[in-house]
Amino acid sequence: MAILVIAEHDNASLKAATLNAVAAATELGKAAGGEVHVLVAGANCAAAAAEAAKLAGVAKVRVADAAHYDAQTAENVAALVVASVADEAGDYSHVVAPGTSYGKNVTPRVAALLDVAQISDVVAIESADTFQRPIYAGNALATVKSSDGVKVLTVRTTAFEAAAVANEGGAAVEALAAGPDLGVAKLVGRELTKSARPELGAAKIIVSGGRGLGSGENYHKLLEPLADKLGAALGASRAAVDAGFAPNDYQVGQTGKIVAPQLYIAVGVSGAIQHLAGMKDSKVIVAINKDPEAPIFQVADYGLVGDLFELVPELTNAVG
Template structure:
């Protein structure tokens, strides 16, 4: 029982989400510590393609491919994860702490009677199984140890690189899951349809704050810049609370955690709750008219300027 089981997450087009490969990176390190192999579980209906893709990264892929798992509903998924944990003889079950992971994994932990550490950012020490996770909006890093034999871990995708393919291909094994009676039923999914890259996967994120003054300015100024950079658009909570943009664009402690190559924060003061969601970005650029704004403390490049002048100029130069 020393194997590691990675729970895969698929997009609505059934492609493998990049976050899954960041969980594989954690799993490989965990496998070194337990002396086990890395398995993965792909759930859904018609998932042979992503399962084959994932086999390039792990030793064994289990595919729970059946109608009852077509929609990503936590209840049947948790049942399948329990079955996957048994089939793979896993001691550690890991999934990226995406919205989906946060929905499914605690239920699976409960079914397995396992302790769980969420939002894990790495191991503490070079051996053993002590885990680091941020608390207090990322201002304190806690070290935790799960004391149950089976351990469930959700990993923060921005803290791990996506795994590279392994030298040899893994095997793919079907897993039949007895789902039993369900208390929840899938009704419909209204996906956000956007031409832009997904906020959590994007290489470049352009984010705006209250400095834009209103929704119209936000749209008029940010969109051309995001278009030039093929960027996703993010926002501070102030902007979301004001109703200028939908809340799936919020970056921060109570929004999404992003770590793109380039994060451009415009008219955002840099409150700790916002910074908690973007401080892992490789390069941070801030545009703010207030030279004392806290965002400049974490920015690699700062421009003290009026955004209404600076942003159109930037678009023009780009």
């Protein structure tokens, strides 16, 4: 039996979340006694497959290269995964995907087609059939044991270190016959946000703003200079996003991105439970808020009570 990781990629390179999923699968492989295979479904995706082959812990990379996988629509990819689970080259006991928007789109379809229960947002692996996942917005951990023949998991990427690049030559890369184009969904277009700053989900430093900033103008005027000096990504609370201060892809929290940077600076963020669920695993949390009773201070390593309109410019000026 083996573990199959569904790679998230852009046909040219792997997304960072795939490396975390591979690390989780490697840990699972040790518990289950199986090797790790990576599935790369795309169009002209040889570069992404070669990158996957170099990851530590990966024994084989299976590549389905066809035009109808270019957009990696969930319906086509899920059908390919299900067909791969029981083929002679696979015989997979587990299917693993990163807990990103892409992974959450594909794996429920895989689980439904296999008639098994999906186990979402795994943060720890206890054994081949027992896993931990957060519940109640991260305030408790549930231990889940599955008796399904094939376990379908999404893993919280912040809970597992990224897989390293192996020193040896790399895993075997084999072609996988493409499945049919189901034709039930078509990508019409993508609107990509381009930024010189790091990607929010993979950033080592995040400067995040909340409703306390008062306006989108203040959000950009106060936070962008600080983020630029620190080489940080920008984030926002749901309240700030709902108010139009920042775009949706900046949202940190239970209904946004789950992050765990080395440094998280929360400016004017009250610390609602949904926001805390998305950032409380950060290594160091700094909170700036005028309300000394704000919940954010309960998880902050360093708290500064005061007027953010004075404190943030002072902090920016103090940063070398």
